[in-house]
Amino acid sequence: MKATNIVWHPSKxxxxxxxxxxxxxxxxxxxxGLSGAGKSTLSVEVEKELHQRGIRTYILDGDNIRHGLNKxxxxxxxxxxxxxxxxxxxxxxxxxxxxxxxxxxxxxxxxDREMVRQLLGEKEFIEIYVKCSLEECERRDPKxxxxxxxxxxxxxxxxxxxxxxxxxxxxxxxxxDKQTLEESVKQVITYLxxxxxxx
Numbered sequence: 001m002k003a004t005n006i007v008w009h010p011s012k013x014x015x016x017x018x019x020x021x022x023x024x025x026x027x028x029x030x031x032x033g034l035s036g037a038g039k040s041t042l043s044v045e046v047e048k049e050l051h052q053r054g055i056r057t058y059i060l061d062g063d064n065i066r067h068g069l070n071k072x073x074x075x076x077x078x079x080x081x082x083x084x085x086x087x088x089x090x091x092x093x094x095x096x097x098x099x100x101x102x103x104x105x106x107x108x109x110x111x112d113r114e115m116v117r118q119l120l121g122e123k124e125f126i127e128i129y130v131k132c133s134l135e136e137c138e139r140r141d142p143k144x145x146x147x148x149x150x151x152x153x154x155x156x157x158x159x160x161x162x163x164x165x166x167x168x169x170x171x172x173x174x175x176x177d178k179q180t181l182e183e184s185v186k187q188v189i190t191y192l193x194x195x196x197x198x199x
Contacts, residue, residue, distance in 0.1 A: 018098030022056050025197050026095045028120060029188070031104045032113060032167060033130035034159045035145055036137035038176040038184070039104040042130060045185045047102055053198065055100055060087055062105040075156050081112050088116035095124050100197075108158045110165045123195075127170040128188065134159050136177040 019026055029046065031039040040061055047057045066073065070086055073079040084107050094101040107113050117125040137159065138146040149157035156162045167173075172191050174184045192198045 015096045015098060018096075022098045024055050024100070024199060026098045027100055027124050027126060027197055028091045028095060028116075029100065029102045029126050029128055030091075030107070030113065030116065031102065031128045031130050032107045032170075033176075034132060034134060034137045034164055035106055035157075036140045036142055037130040037132035038181070039106075039130045041181065042174065042176065042184050042188070043102040043104040045181060046188050049185055049189055050100060050198075055198065056098065057100045057102060058094060060090060060094075060101060060103045060105075077109075080108065084109075084112040084116060088119045091116065092119050095120060106158050106164070108162065108164045110168065113167065126172065126191075127167050128172045128174060129167045129170040131166075131173050131175045132177040 015026065029043070031043050033039050040063075043059050043061070047059055050057050065083075065087060069090070070083050073083050084105065087103060087105060091101050091103055113127060117127070138150075141147055145154060145157065146160065148154045149160040158164050172188065174187055176184055179187075189198075
């Protein structure tokens with residue numbers, strides 16, 4: 001049964017107040033791409049660089065979130081949608097708290113990513129397509145999931161028997177099969193600098 005008799009209770013401290021206290025804007029860096037493309041690796045290194053610059057950050061990682069908040073969800077299209085909806089709502093709270101939030105989720109469906117974009121304010125959602133060929137992702141196979149999917153042990157695996165819908169107009173495309181991790185981190189940081197997110 002859904003809650004009905006609820007009213008939003010406002011705070012006397014605004015998002016802008018928190019951003020001013022932190023000394024930087026808050027935004028969601030949404031890393032999307034195939035399993036093995038390097039989303040988590042890249043988000044961890046970008047967060048490290050931002051932290052060293054005194055930026056308040058937090059990572060929401062796909063596997064980590066499924067250990068707690070979303071442990072009741074599977075990988076059907078409906079569960080994937082709910083997974084992303086919940087993450088979008090948490091990310092929105094993080095932005096309101098004045099934090100730069102990095103999310104690393106396959107998030108295979110354009111409609112779901114657009115839903116999160118619409119949740120947030122203008123210029124608060126930066127879609128980063130971590131682009132890597134399926135062949136390279138399978139070669140890397142850091143969790144052994146492609147091998148299991150090819151053997152039929154995992155059904156509905158993105159890129160094998162479930163689709164990945166590439167972003168059509170992402171703010172950033174990082175090609176992790178063509179550049180080093182250091183180059184990829186620099187690309188993200190440079191984007192943030194050039195677009196006024198970092199002072």
